Amino acid sequence: MSDDRSRIFAAIREALQPLQSAGKASPYPDYEVGQLTSLPRLGAEESWQAFARNLAAVNGHAYEKIEECAAFLQEHGVTEGYCDPELIDRLREGLGSAFTLHPEFDRASLERYSFGITKASGIIVESGTIILKDRGTSNRLGALAPWVHVAVLTEEAPIFSTMSEALAELGDDPNVIWVTGPSKTADVEGILIEGVHGPGQQLCLHLS
Template sequence: MTGSAREEILARVRAAVADLPDEPVAVPRGYLRHAPGVDPADREAVLTLMIERLEEYGADVHRASAAEMPSSLAAALPAGRVVVPAGIPERWLSRWGGEPVSDEPPLSKEQLDRVDAVLTTCAAAIAESGTIVLDAGPGQGRRAATLLPDLHVCVVRAEQVVSSMPEAIGSLDPRRPLTWISGPSATADIEMIRVPGVHGPRRLSVVLVDG
């Protein structure tokens, strides 16, 4: 770009913004604070929407009470080797007959690829989009451990599920490493052929715990 062309462009920009006030103008935010058609105070409606979205994505959903947790996890987890991050209560695995694998010290990518699954908790869940959010908190481990195994089993407490994204954002710490998961990993090529497991686990199983 020549100097004269640059000056002409800048002159047009200055002329276009000449009438704007010096002080910043507040931009109105008219987006919905809650999922449309769902009362956020109606917990059963919020949880039902979360389950519907997860199943639409192809995830398996197991709903259980706190007392049923060990049995539900035993049904969701494979009988093989599963990465179990620090912070997962031992009681949860009391009915499971597989082999828990520690990620401390960190396993290599090759080792993570050879395990059968990873088990985690989550930081929040969003019903409107069927999204689970991880922030590397207790029971969640590091990001790599949730991306390489073929199956991700995630425990979501009912009170962690909100109806929409704006509700979740306020509860999350932006300084933490946030991972947003909406169903099993998949992508589609130019012919719209869906291919699972390209960027993460090919299968997602969610244990939704009431109480």
């Protein structure tokens, strides 16, 4: 309500007037983003190795070969899933004939998809984070509802060393989501359980 708006702004100005007119309002602090980076997490390895280590620390899995990824899926008994149509051709051969890939996500048969494969819009090494942007993700539900999510990092997707670097490149996408490991909760007696609403297994496959 426009009335509420003017009331709120008037009340804020009234509250701050004594501070601001006395010149006592706190200045914006000067700082470097370097201090926000965890150097032990960043590590000294090559960036993909460091990313894989950090993803593993939050119980995620990083792979560089499609075959390894396929073995994981088979081991976990997930063979039917959703796949971003733009990735199907690249992945089909490597995955082998054991898998059924659906290029459409039908919300009416949610439970049919035991895995979802979509593109990653980038990764963050320091935190083991996978970046999903709305324009890069073919289907929000496909990347979230199935038990296993495979985020595919293609050649053109950026690899950010730190969170601060990734923050500076959020861009104009209306929905950017940083995924750091599988969905989880500790609401019941503080016991860690994975796979609450989102994936219970979070994978990242690096295509190069």
